[in-house]
Amino acid sequence: MLAAWNQTPPARTLPPRVAHALAEAERLNFDRSCSLETGRLLRTLAATRPGARLTELGSGTGVGAAWLLSGMSPGAHLLTTEADAERASVTREVLKGEARVTALHGDWQDALAHGPFDLIFSDYAPAKRETEHLDALIAALNLGGMLVLDNFSPPALLPAALHGGDPEREGLWLCPRLTCTEVAVSAHERVILAVRKG
Template identity: 35%
Template structure:
């Protein structure tokens, strides 16, 4: 299949360059990035958060959908990565790049969008849900699609995925981001 080359926002290109310079290989893929942009654009006055900035690629996708009245806060525990990523957004006062553990985000909650990508997702899933505002959107990527219910990974029930997909405070679903990868997208009930 011939895929059309889709445009990538300049700031994403800049953050990808930072990743390459830093040897960082865990940036989100463009398919996830477009989902992040959509979520940020749906909350034009919202507080948008990300745990695990990396080099700022996901942050840059979120930024590409950021409303004039919105704010974006992201946290990275690797000091050097956080410093490099902060440079990508130095000209925009709506963006804060924090250095430290993901729990620093708690001071900025509740969130209208939360891309939970480094810290929280596995170690405190209930804490992640509690950081969402009513109607707030949660995005978790890097799952492996499963044809089974409950979802399985490596032959075992994927309890973490199941937690998010069946949480009573969430309306949640799993979507394919590529044929081989999926994301959980959820909205916190009012």
């Protein structure tokens, strides 16, 4: 409503690079960018880690990377990786001129070799939806580093097949090397924050 009246508070205005990345996603009919709510959480989390090394697995058109950059300190660095060549090129264009970021075209597992990281935003389905990769993600985190996983449905909205248990959530919550919490960023989306403790 405030936007319609041109009264959006500055803190709620989209950072210019986020707006650019969202426009590119629309142009490419790419509908898997992180939500605005998750983006604002990413910006906040990046701001809590001055001088940090961050990585994003699955750049898309650069929406998540742009949110992270909007919260990063001057001494921080972000590595973002996208498997699709066209989207990787778009991401590089969106982030052009920003010295704190490296945007690569390649496999998400190759990005982990550049670790360890203080924050990993896993925004690529194979990296966050297959529990056999959890050890690789944890190994790429510093102690105290945070793994951020978005697009989880609230328990009440889970499909019938998961009513008996959600193996993705359970793999995180039961891992002895992680301390996890689940944050409701909207009525339809939860984000899991998992911190490496060992």
